[in-house]
Amino acid sequence: MDFSLWIRGLTALIQPSTIGWLILSSVIGYITGALPGMGAALTISLLIPITYYLDPAVALIIMGTIFTICVYGGSLSAILLNVPGTAGSAATCMDGYMMAKNGQAKTALGISTGASFIGSIGSTILLVVGAQVLLKPMLALGSSEYFWITVLGLTIIASLSDTGMVKGFIGGCIGLLLSFVGQELVTGTYRYTFGSLYLISGLELVAIIIGFFGVSEVIGMMVGKEISISKVNKLSGSVWEGMILPFKYLGATIKSFIIGFLVGVMPGVGYSISTWLAYNEVKRTSKHPEDFGKGSVEGVIAPEVSNNSTVGGSLLPTLLLGIPGSDTAAVILAGMIAHGIMPGPQLLSQRADLVYTFFIGLLVAGFFIIIMGLAVLPFAAKVTVMPLGIVAPIVTILCFAGALSINVSVNDVVVVVLTGILGYVMKKLDYPIVTVVLGFVLGPIMEENMNRAMLAVGGSIKGLFVSPLSWIFIILVIASVGQSIYRQLKNKNKKEALV
């Protein structure tokens, strides 16, 4: 391990302005994490345009910090209001809110602080080790293998979609189709531009991200019911005492950590699944499973460790392969590309200083969890009751401002509005919009590698099939689709048997 990289990363981090951004993004992450309806993906997509004015390393730190702290912040409203701030805190409601009702609100918040800290620091360490170990084999991959890896990433995410493979594939294809808009780089052909000058340069990635994650969410907030809150008025118990408990229940902590990290590494799965898996596993192996749902300490530890360990896990394929492990990782990937940082093994070998600054930023963000838990908690608790009638219009204006900041073009605002409406409709009909964004992000990467692989054999499509390693990925693509079809047929047969 090259320690000079750590020192360079640390030097970049200890600049006063960087520390200022770190603190600010921690507070923003904590508050937006606690605000039901916001979440990390939406917050980061709104902040990408602001990070344009900053150094790419600082932009990476801001995105990583918001991801880490936002996931933790979700537990605040889950415990105090019985409303998960983020999808990763839904399982925390089960026992966290019950603890709060039983007069142990601060203890529950302390548990979530300690558990999130362990999940965050541990997963960052594993992320660093994983990146180190996997870098060499990844560097050996050529264009054709990389083409098939991007195809594999898309098929896995589409196949693992909760709402079925067909909807996952439709989302991915729509994303790819949107990425084809504009002038094709090798031949100069105009694709789907309809004679518009604006469309020749293609659709803006940031506009797509803001549309699908921002505006679609705003429309949902505008038409959704005001969240019914069962507020815990008296904050009793001890945060400190709670923070130590994840260390006492080490078995539950370790199990949840491993589950969270491994699920995070799987493309497109994310913490909405890892938390429930960890919760169920810890409940299954607990000495007191009967306490779950009634305010069990382990019931708070499991989701809170696993959601933060998913953060590090989901960033591993994002950085190494350019294939995100979750929707928020997809937004971070888009943010990186918007800053001219192309994720992949080359990034780790050629821009290692940048990556190590990001790693250090994530580690520091882990420590900021504790600071947030102790210092900002009383104020943040008040913000969580902000009505959607105020939040939704503010987010709308931020979305429009973000779109305008790309090129100061009203056309970008139109793209944001139209993709937002499409995103809302897709979400309402249970289409996974993360596949659309991923298709849009991976489309150009896929095409670039395909062109390179073809050029290597004189422009023939055979270039994609000559390497034996490519065949391994092709088999994996077929296997992931086959497995998904098998699973759907099995579910269908089960349903028919029930009818």
Place this chain on the structure above:
Amino acid sequence: MSKKSKAVSSQHELYFAAFVTILGLVALVMAFGFSPRARILPIPVTLLLTIMGLVQFWNSWKQMTFEKSNKDTGISANATVPFYRNPLLMTIICILIYPLLLKFLGFIVSSLLAMVYLMRLRGVKSWFTTSVFSIITPILVYYLFNVIGGTNFPKGPWGF
């Protein structure tokens, strides 16, 4: 989900699947017009989109027929609500009009108007709260991007 809303949802699923199929088909036909090199990826992607759209259309059709056979009518849940009170429709109209307003009124005024409308639509009753947030938010955002960030947001006839 109630039977009625399930039926409405299946109907919407059917419409969206039809939209996806048509989109895929049109894009596929257009892709054949590109140069051979530029259509290598668009053709399989749009073909897959069309096929998946058809599969989804078939699934939704079957689902809808099943629900209808259970004597359930797909009446829209909001059939009795006048269009100007439909929050979904009015939100969409508001955000569609916003880019037009932006050209003529500039960022601050059009954002202020959009905020006032959206806040009232979402049920904020106090005019004081509405005014405070609708004035402060656009000005703060304008200051952040224009003054600190150096981006020139559209200005209205008033110079801001």
